[in-house]
Amino acid sequence: MRNPSLARLLLVLALATGGAALAQPRKPVQDFNAPRELTAEEREAAKQRAMGNNLNSYGKDIQVKTQPFPWKAVGLAGLVFLVAIPFGFRAFRNTTKEMDDVNTFGNNSNRGDDEAA
Numbered sequence: 001m002r003n004p005s006l007a008r009l010l011l012v013l014a015l016a017t018g019g020a021a022l023a024q025p026r027k028p029v030q031d032f033n034a035p036r037e038l039t040a041e042e043r044e045a046a047k048q049r050a051m052g053n054n055l056n057s058y059g060k061d062i063q064v065k066t067q068p069f070p071w072k073a074v075g076l077a078g079l080v081f082l083v084a085i086p087f088g089f090r091a092f093r094n095t096t097k098e099m100d101d102v103n104t105f106g107n108n109s110n111r112g113d114d115e116a117a
Contacts, residue, residue, distance in 0.1 A: 038046065
């Protein structure tokens with residue numbers, strides 16, 4: 001079989017896409033209606049709205065809502081720390097004591113019945 005030439009492929013492609021384009025329903029062209037002209041007062045009012053109405057009195061209209069200090073959360077955190085401190089101190093003291101007993105580098109007086117090095 002012969003390979004189809006480039007011209008035939010382009011012809012088939014043009015017919016297929018042209019047929020698809022013609023199969024679409026046609027919509028009537030809409031007329032362009034220009035927006036009506038604004039009066040000078042309307043333009044000035046629109047300009048003021050775009051600028052935020054009155055920039056000079058911006059700070060007068062804003063009311064800052066202050067959050068109350070979370071005393072309950074601070075008290076609860078303090079209580080948790082007060083309860084946890086003795087347990088942490090005891091764990092620190094026991095761990096330090098165990099590390100001193102196991103330490104074999106340097107002073108060998110705590111080794112017990114081990115052979116002398």
